[in-house]
Amino acid sequence: MVSQTYKIVIGVSVGIAIGILIGCGALIVIRLYKKRQFRSREPSSPTLPIRANGINTSIDSSASISVSDANPSKQIMAKRNGQWNVHQNKDLFASLSGIPRYSYKDIQKATQNFTTVLGQGSFGPVYKATMPAGELVAVKVLASDSNQGEKEFQTEVLLLSRLHHRNLVNLVGYCIDKSQRMLIYEFMTNGNLASLLYSDGPRFLSWEQRLHIAYDVSHGIEYLHEGAIPPVIHRDLKSANILLDKSMRAKVADFGLSKEETFDGRKSGLKGTYGYMDPDYMSTNKFTKKSDIYSFGVILFELITAINPQQGLMDYINLAVIGEDGKGDWEEIVDKKLVGRSNAEEVRLLADLAYKCLHKIPRKRPSITDLTQAIARIRQHHFTKNDTLPPSVSDAPGVLRRIENQQVELSNMTSLRSNLSLKV
Numbered sequence: 374m375v376s377q378t379y380k381i382v383i384g385v386s387v388g389i390a391i392g393i394l395i396g397c398g399a400l401i402v403i404r405l406y407k408k409r410q411f412r413s414r415e416p417s418s419p420t421l422p423i424r425a426n427g428i429n430t431s432i433d434s435s436a437s438i439s440v441s442d443a444n445p446s447k448q449i450m451a452k453r454n455g456q457w458n459v460h461q462n463k464d465l466f467a468s469l470s471g472i473p474r475y476s477y478k479d480i481q482k483a484t485q486n487f488t489t490v491l492g493q494g495s496f497g498p499v500y501k502a503t504m505p506a507g508e509l510v511a512v513k514v515l516a517s518d519s520n521q522g523e524k525e526f527q528t529e530v531l532l533l534s535r536l537h538h539r540n541l542v543n544l545v546g547y548c549i550d551k552s553q554r555m556l557i558y559e560f561m562t563n564g565n566l567a568s569l570l571y572s573d574g575p576r577f578l579s580w581e582q583r584l585h586i587a588y589d590v591s592h593g594i595e596y597l598h599e600g601a602i603p604p605v606i607h608r609d610l611k612s613a614n615i616l617l618d619k620s621m622r623a624k625v626a627d628f629g630l631s632k633e634e635t636f637d638g639r640k641s642g643l644k645g646t647y648g649y650m651d652p653d654y655m656s657t658n659k660f661t662k663k664s665d666i667y668s669f670g671v672i673l674f675e676l677i678t679a680i681n682p683q684q685g686l687m688d689y690i691n692l693a694v695i696g697e698d699g700k701g702d703w704e705e706i707v708d709k710k711l712v713g714r715s716n717a718e719e720v721r722l723l724a725d726l727a728y729k730c731l732h733k734i735p736r737k738r739p740s741i742t743d744l745t746q747a748i749a750r751i752r753q754h755h756f757t758k759n760d761t762l763p764p765s766v767s768d769a770p771g772v773l774r775r776i777e778n779q780q781v782e783l784s785n786m787t788s789l790r791s792n793l794s795l796k797v
């Protein structure tokens with residue numbers, strides 16, 4: 374009797390075990406089948422078109438980013454049937470980005486119903502806001518009819534969720550609420566570098582501040598090119614995209630056009646801002662880290678000269694170089710506000726570096742690491758030598774006169790050129 378009961382127990386146990394095994398097997402088969410079906414629905418090489426930059430000054434054509442189905446954050450960016458599938462992906466998007474998501478009502482409250490405008494970019498207006506914990510932020514509101522902006526929105530959230538550095542503007546939140554798209558950044562009290570360089574007010578950036586800014590920006594780019602995995606190419610470096618915090622420390626902003634280095638730029642249209650774009654990129658359509666270096670060189674010259682690249686900066690540079698057998702006579706183009714307030718040797722060193730960044734052969738341009746180190750040495754020179762009389766102080770009136778003559782010469786050149794082009 375006992376042995377019969379024993380046999381029944383063993384039989385039942387074996388039966389249950391076999392049942393569980395069959396059940397697990399069936400589950401595994403179903404999951405594998407579903408996974409394969411999901412993959413076969415993914416396009417083999419999905420692409421995401423992204424935008425150009427600037428309102429009047431940008432160059433645009435269609436572009437695309439290649440994404441691999443192995444990376445979930447890239448899956449989100451996959452284009453399906455030509456449309457960003459927001460409703461299907463937004464929760465996955467939220468959980469992957471790791472950045473707090475806010476409702477439209479939250480932002481409406483924080484901006485006091487969108488009252489304080491900080492500025493207007495190609496993405497849409499930017500508002501000042503105070504978050505519930507009291508921190509100041511800037512809210513970029515995407516114009517609702519902007520299809521291109523939608524792509525930049527995704528690029529910015531997905532990239533900035535993995536990029537964190539003291540010299541990159543921090544994304545602290547975002548909003549996807551029905552058709553509303555907003556990006557929330559740490560507030561940069563002193564606005565953008567372009568406004569500080571080109572505004573006419575009595576306030577101007579000192580040479581020391583400009584050296585700090587060059588150093589900070591080089592660190593931000595170094596992180597993108599050498600620290601991020603995979604490396605990131607910014608693709609829209611310009612003084613309007615350099616923001617300054619309350620201590621005048623600089624941070625790189627605006628990642629809407631950025632790409633991972635693995636992206637094949639040849640499939641992309643031209644992107645960027647006139648005056649900052651690498652001529653080699655414009656002719657080959659191939660964007661590399663060295664194209665960012667070109668744009669950084671332009672920013673360094675802006676810091677030295679306070680001349681807008683969209684208003685003849687390259688003409689000034691070429692004129693300064695003609696002066697002395699390929700070597701720049703940089704004293705001639707230095708910002709008038711710096712004459713007598715900067716060290717000529719440091720200006721020359723920084724201008725020589727900037728000029729190397731503009732080399733027409735990209736591989737001959739320095740790497741960002743070389744630049745960061747060289748700028749650090751100029752800063753060090755500044756802090757160790759600033760007790761001596763800056764050479765430019767001794768001949769300030771002479772330098773000012775030469776700058777004025779240079780400007781007259783340049784404006785003659787410009788009017789001659791526009792007369793010629795009118796005739797053509």
Ligand SMILES: Nc1ncnc2c1ncn2[C@@H]1O[C@H](COP(=O)(O)OP(=O)(O)OP(=O)(O)O)[C@@H](O)[C@H]1O
Nearest residue numbers: 427492493494495496499511558559560561565613
């Ligand atoms: N985090 C921020 N803190 C303070 N001001 C900001 C912040 N972000 C942007 N701004 C200001 O808002 C304005 C518009 O910025 P936005 O980045 O949208 O455009 P942009 O870079 O000037 O132009 P584009 O979009 O064409 O590149 C700028 O004047 C900028 O100074």
